[in-house]
Amino acid sequence: MKRTLLIILSLMLGCQIWAADDVDTRIPVNAVTNDKMFVLVIANENYKHEQSVPFALNDGEVFAVYCEKALGVPAKNIRRVSDASLNDMNHELDWLTKAVQAYEGEAQALVYYSGHGMPDEDSKEAYLLPVDGYSTDPGSGLSTKKLYSLLNDMKSQRTMVFLDACFSGAKRDGTMLSESRGVAIKVKDEPVRGNLVVFSAAQGNETAYPYKERQHGMFTYFLLDKLNQTGGSVKLGELSDYVTKQVRQKSILENNKSQTPSVTAASDNADWHNWKLAERAAKSFETRTPTKGTPTKGKSLPRTKEEINYVMPTYTIEGAGTGVQGTYLVKVSMTAPKPEYAKDEDLTKCAVHGVL
Numbered sequence: 001m002k003r004t005l006l007i008i009l010s011l012m013l014g015c016q017i018w019a020a021d022d023v024d025t026r027i028p029v030n031a032v033t034n035d036k037m038f039v040l041v042i043a044n045e046n047y048k049h050e051q052s053v054p055f056a057l058n059d060g061e062v063f064a065v066y067c068e069k070a071l072g073v074p075a076k077n078i079r080r081v082s083d084a085s086l087n088d089m090n091h092e093l094d095w096l097t098k099a100v101q102a103y104e105g106e107a108q109a110l111v112y113y114s115g116h117g118m119p120d121e122d123s124k125e126a127y128l129l130p131v132d133g134y135s136t137d138p139g140s141g142l143s144t145k146k147l148y149s150l151l152n153d154m155k156s157q158r159t160m161v162f163l164d165a166c167f168s169g170a171k172r173d174g175t176m177l178s179e180s181r182g183v184a185i186k187v188k189d190e191p192v193r194g195n196l197v198v199f200s201a202a203q204g205n206e207t208a209y210p211y212k213e214r215q216h217g218m219f220t221y222f223l224l225d226k227l228n229q230t231g232g233s234v235k236l237g238e239l240s241d242y243v244t245k246q247v248r249q250k251s252i253l254e255n256n257k258s259q260t261p262s263v264t265a266a267s268d269n270a271d272w273h274n275w276k277l278a279e280r281a282a283k284s285f286e287t288r289t290p291t292k293g294t295p296t297k298g299k300s301l302p303r304t305k306e307e308i309n310y311v312m313p314t315y316t317i318e319g320a321g322t323g324v325q326g327t328y329l330v331k332v333s334m335t336a337p338k339p340e341y342a343k344d345e346d347l348t349k350c351a352v353h354g355v356l
Contacts, residue, residue: 023214023224024062024290028231028282030072036157037108038099039067040092041080044115047131054210057082058291059114059164059220065288066224067110070232071278086130089142093150100154109151109159110277114217117165117208126167152193158275160236161198164217166208191264197236197272198264199223199243209255218254219261222246231281236263237273 043060045053064080067073077099079092100107116129120138127133127141134140144167151159192198201208201219211218222243226234240263251259265272 023216023221023228024058025288026228026285027065027288028070028228029284029286030070030232030278030280030282031284032072032278032280033074034072034108034278035074035077036103036106037071037073037077037110038096039064039073039078039110039112040096041067041078041112042084042089042092042115042128043080043082044084044113044129044131046083047116047129047133049132049134050116050129053115054212055215055217056114056164058215059217060112061291062216062224063112063114063162063220066227066232069286070227070282072232073110083131085132086140086142089128089130093147097150097154100156105155105157107156109154109156111147111151111159111161112164113162114164114220117163117167119167128163128165148192148196148198152196156195159194159196160275160277161196162220162223163199164201164208164219166202166206191266193266195269196266197269197275199240200262200264201247201259203260203262206259207257209251209257209259211250211254213254218247218251218259219243222250227277231283232278233276233281234278235273236275236277239277240273 041060041064043056045056047053060080060082064078067078068075079095081088081092084092096109096111100109113128115131116135118127118129118133118135118138118141119125120127123138125138126144127138128144128147129135129141132140144163147161151161201217209218210216211221214221216224223239225246226239226242230238240261244261248258248260251257
């Protein structure tokens with residue numbers, strides 16, 4: 001059964017709306033399995049005592065998808081927790097520690113966090129803030145000093161940390177945490193040891209802003225964008241250069257404020273620039289249907305089995321002349337094995353996919 005759709009392709013802004021979701025919907029799929037990498041993803045959006053962190057749940061969900069699909073990490077090696085309490089965070093870090101130590105130096109670890117960071121205004125130390133934490137009580141948070149020490153002690157082959165958070169006391173919208181003094185604080189840099197590399201979304205007293213149009217943290221969006229472009233096979237040095245440049249430029253345009261990501265590595269770890277997240281690049285892509293609706297109370301809404309396993313039908317696209325006011329006509333034809341399988345919604349998806 002063959003269905004054909006004739007659509008009008010505008011050369012103006014219409015198609016950019018669809019392109020905006022590209023990193024969320026067009027996912028690289030790696031044929032190589034990385035079964036010695038273990039991933040912990042923590043996404044804190046809905047706080048009990050602070051305002052929410054826009055798009056943090058989407059950050060964590062999509063980053064976990066890329067770890068599985070683009071980096072080839074088995075699903076059983078990935079733990080993702082949404083709206084984590086301090087007990088949740090410590091529990092998952094304990095899992096990561098045990099998993100990595102079981103491989104006696106042969107495993108790699110990757111930790112991703114999206115959510116509020118906070119400073120200790122007295123010691124100037126940085127903390128990750130659980131959803132039940134208080135911005136005035138450092139004891140209710142997880143210190144980065146403790147985190148880095150724990151990760152160093154795992155004796156992994158490599159450990160990579162990505163923090164889409166700032167530690168100045170500011171929120172993603174640029175305002176201050178509810179109980180802060182109203183002045184951004186520059187926290188002190190915590191040293192790292194061994195094979196640990198830490199990517200941070202912002203420096204000093206800067207804010208880690210959202211990228212509202214893309215519904216991600218700005219740091220996370222460009223991190224995903226580079227993984228999408230390279231099929232996951234990107235050196236950390238190249239990744240750092242790309243994310244830093246893009247975030248610095250886009251933040252000025254979008255927010256009129258500076259945001260400059262940074263990378264911290266041990267002084268004797270000169271080779272970190274050449275580490276690759278995936279040894280081989282993904283050669284194919286699959287279409288992902290984003291979670292429908294707005295997550296509530298920190299829980300991502302479940303997707304159906306059909307949504308998760310959706311496969312783009314076979315289709316062809318060709319020019320069909322010109323229209324009016326700067327438009328082209330495009331004919332899209334979709335092939336289905338049986339008449340009942342030729343659905344209008346699939347034909348529309350093929351049309352949008354082909355145009356992009």
